[in-house]
Amino acid sequence: MAISRKILISRRTVVKTSALGAVFLFLSTWKCKPTEKSVIAGRGLSCRFLDPEAQEIFAHLCEAVLFNFLPKEPSEKEKVLNEVILGIDSYLYTLPIHTQDEILEAIQFLKLRFVRWYLFGSGSHWELTDRNVVIKTLNQWKMSSISLFRSIFFLLQSMITIGYFDSSYSWKHVGYPGPKHALGLRHG
Template sequence: MHNTTLEIANLSRRSLLKVGLLGSALLGTAGLTATLSGCSASTPKAGFAVIRESDLPLLQALIPVMLAGAVPPTQMAQAISGTLQNLDFSLNHLSPELLKMTLQLFDILAMPITRGPLTGVWGSWQHASAGDMQAFLDRWQNSSISLLRMGHASLLQLVMMSWYSRAESWAHCGYPGPPAV
């Protein structure tokens, strides 16, 4: 018989408090720095309801890496544009608290002072290669810090839901589309 119990991480109360304090300090510092530097402009970019100018370099570098293999290279630009539109629509319909946390994540990833140490991408997102982006995603997915793993899961879910809600993505996964009513 197989053991089906989940192994629970050996996390003491002290370790949990340390992780919580570290995460709070990181988010607080990043939010304050973004606010004071003007990096965290709450004004959406023209044509979007939520996505800001500062969010686009990250998203435009991240989406092609996440969609690699699902989208032919000749159609990637159209897929990025459509995914961004769907992502913006989804973000616009989040609860205010979830939206605030998502924008904080984008702010942390947009600021050079936090981007380098957290992601390993020390230059701007526009100059990050697909390999750099994949290394960043792998780093966060396999991190011992639960806050980074949650950030990875959030980014992955946001992008994938935005892509797979588009009709042009359905053929790749064998979905014929909704039935005609």
């Protein structure tokens, strides 16, 4: 019964946390619109939802999540990553508008240098992020006691794995011959 008398969290802590959360949310979306000054060459993909900078974000997240499944040869690896990004783009394009808006806000948030530096260790460019730091951050999100981080992790993981395994281009890298091999099988 001693625990019922103990105050686990004070009102002051709740107010401070709420105020800090409000400031954090304001700063996360403040000036998050892409500027005309920053031009990214991009991957040359014809995405309908992801802009070139978002394509780079997903390319580096995909590289971190799928590094065991990706081919070692750099040009083949880029082709597979491009196919995964196209798969993610087509999936996101089919979502309802309100969900797309939320995902765009999250992407804009990840574009901020401070956020990249804080979460992934590099504020300048995604190319300079260490894959191990990205994996560590994603694993922390997966095991977080905060359900929002866990939801973000599982959303990213599912989009990336769906984009990878849905593409027939990546099947040869995991040894899957495709659905045609099952046509000759008899059931029953």
